[in-house]
Amino acid sequence: MPRIKLPAPPIPPQFLPQPPRPGTQRGRPRTPLQKGAEAGKSAVDWIDERTSLSGGVRWLFFRKVPKGTNWFYTLGSATMIAFLSQAVTGVFLAMYYRPDPAGGAYESVRYITNDVFLGQFVRGMHKWGSSVMVILVFLHMGRTFFFGAYKYPRELNWVIGVVLLILTMLMSFTGYLLPFDQRSYWATIVGVNINGTGPLLGPYLSDFLRGGPEFTATTLSRFYSIHMLLVPGAIAAMIGAHLYLVAKLGTTAPPWQKPEDPPLELVEEAL
């Protein structure tokens, strides 16, 4: 079977090599000043020579997008930025948080909020950012639905998106317990019991979530582990797959975008 070689994606003009200005020397930079000016470029070259990453970077970032692409197409990236913000603030909150239900968890959250420098700000970013992420997920889902962007060949990306939605909900559910005040505690009791109302498997799912028949010390550390290790890892992997498919399949034009008229054909003049 003959191999089809696809043309390389276009390079934007500002990234094309420029011809030297008149009077400058061609070839490699010689003076230390010239070498210094080329330092960034040669560092990138050094990495690219050993990884060939530039092709992948061009493939991912310099794609052709359809005419009519508008601000609604940024909702997916916005969701990912919200996730990255949650990841970064979460890592720093974990430096102070203690998953100890005998008072330590609440005390550590109180300490973060009241005593740590900028603690209230970072915790606020994490707390309100979670709501922002859920809202963005739904807006992004609505955009995909109303623009018909879930249709062939993008069905698998819709399925991955639904998995990401469920994982985001799981993050919200497990994160709600961690401040360990009265609201966290009772909301988790109610949430676990709602899980338990699934027939046949529900009761065992409740036991799994609590780590036993009652809410114990295990429950909090279990939720903490799910919240900061298990689900974020799964979300990161799923975002990778989601992005790969977006780059591979391209984005859709908005539904109101009509195909342009075909170019007029050249007709030879009759002699």
Add this chain to the structure above:
Amino acid sequence: MATTRRPSKSKYTADRGIPGAFEGETVTRRRFMTGTVHGAGALMTMGFALPALAFAIGPIFKNDSLGWQTVGTPDMFPDDNYVPAVIVIAPGIGEAGKSTVYIRARNANVDTTPPTQYNRWVAISTRCAHLGCPVRWVPASERFICPCHGGVYDLQGVRVGGPPPRPLDRFFTRLHEGYVQVGRRFSVNSELRAFSPRDPGEPLDGIGQYLYPSRPSVRI
């Protein structure tokens, strides 16, 4: 394209002139080595995956009882009103591991279940049978009332209003060296028949007891 592929070799060793152990032998050295490596890989993966999984789901199969807890003396509990007592349901986590139990003496006029040594006092759990919020006893109306979604129960703990699918859970009680003690939790259906404890939200009438099977962690 199918036309450009090499013709596939026979999978029988005899056709290919490879010595085999018996007539119709298909296992070549390559097949044997491939299978061995795949099998070894699967074995090594299971070697860490299965213990890790068992570690995570182990508590589902662990059945711990906290034993009997003393809540008072017999003269503390009348037979027409409930008295609250605090018991430990999860040790080692302080206040978060405690729960309130409402206790009254058995009253032959309302308690029709046959008397045994474990139901001389009626101990009602405050865990709402809807989704687990804490109910409170309101003596004036003789009702248990749940603050979350409006579940209402009568003196027996049987639902009289709201969303709960079954009566309130109970605890075994006994008299031990002059003190009233509270033991393990059990759930009841609307006829007050005892079952192994179920979580809130799980009905026990009709098909409910089969849709929501008892769990090994609390089976009695």
